[in-house]
Amino acid sequence: MSTRVNTDLKKEMKLFGLDEWNECFNCGNCTAICSLTEKGILFPRKEIRAIQMGLKNKLSSSVEPWLCYYCGECSETCPRDANPGELMMVVRRYLTKIYDWTGLAGLFYSSKLALFIGFLLVLIAVIAVGYVKGFETEALMEFGHLFEQYVI
Known part of the structure; x- marks a missing residue:
């Protein structure tokens, strides 16, 4: 099975508030502190990695961004201040734009x-x-x- 890499994904995400996407170096502190992390699920690192690698299909088919309620614990424990909680908000805004048939959500989020x-x-x-x-x-x-x- 082949995976398509979207090199413009980071540019698209910047419209929705993504500032420093490359601050994360996958230390795992956010995953260790997150109450949504279960055995085998690397939340929120999986979504961060999908953005870094440009995996738009993997990101758009994931349900994990909708489970995050932005408690902020992941952002507090991040040693590089990558702010994974805010990154999940950006992913939700982006996914809302993708799935909104009217196009208004993407317009309101980006303008x-x-x-x-x-x-x-x-x-x-x-x-x-x-x-x-x-x-x-x-x-x-x-x-x-x-x-x-x-x-x-």
């Missing part, structure tokens, strides 16, 4: 102008709905109660 315009459109829509429905106190309180479960 600050598009993100700003999207934010303005949402703000205008919220104000328009509020204006049409009226800014009634009862309606706002009912909407606010939807978020009570998140208050600590």
